[in-house]
Amino acid sequence: MAEPDWREQLYTLVAMIPPGTTTSYGALAQQISGASARSVARAMSQLPEGTRLPWHRVIRADGRLPDHPGRDEQAQRLRAEGVFIR
DNA sequence: AGTTTGACGGAGA
DNA sequence: TTCTCCGCCAAAC
Numbered sequence: 001m002a003e004p005d006w007r008e009q010l011y012t013l014v015a016m017i018p019p020g021t022t023t024s025y026g027a028l029a030q031q032i033s034g035a036s037a038r039s040v041a042r043a044m045s046q047l048p049e050g051t052r053l054p055w056h057r058v059i060r061a062d063g064r065l066p067d068h069p070g071r072d073e074q075a076q077r078l079r080a081e082g083v084f085i086r
Numbered sequence: 087a088g089t090t091t092g093a094c095g096g097a098g099a
Numbered sequence: 100t101t102c103t104c105c106g107c108c109a110a111a112c
Contacts, residue, residue: 025094037094038108045093061095068093 006034007043017057020081024061041066 009032017023025044026037035043040058045068047055056077058066063086065071078085 026096029094036107036109038092038106039094041094042092042109047093055093058093060093066093070093074093 006032006039009033010035010040010043011053014053014055014058017054019054019057020083022057022059022078022083024059025066026061028058037061 010028013028013031024037025040029035029037029040032040044055044058047053056074059074059078060066065074065085075085
């Protein structure tokens with residue numbers, strides 16, 4: 001059944017990302033009907049601080065970290081999971 | 087209704 | 100490798 005909000009699907013997908021792995025905004029968008037890389041990025045920027053979602057596992061399609069104020073913390077968390085970052 | 091603004095993506099220089 | 104340009108799309112003005 002179709003979710004009323006594609007954001008719900010997004011949160012679900014992000015929550016399913018296995019530790020030590022990463023995915024991109026575009027990859028997520030392709031799995032969600034009605035979403036686009038741009039929309040996903042915007043949705044992620046609006047996540048509350050206390051979220052349980054592993055948001056740090058979502059990076060850019062080119063393997064780089066996204067341009068946002070929390071990229072420092074993101075890099076730290078990813079390294080803690082053994083993820084190699086260019 | 088038109089413009090600006092992004093945690094983007096891909097192609098071209 | 101880094102930068103620019105363009106397409107994309109929802110939200111804020």
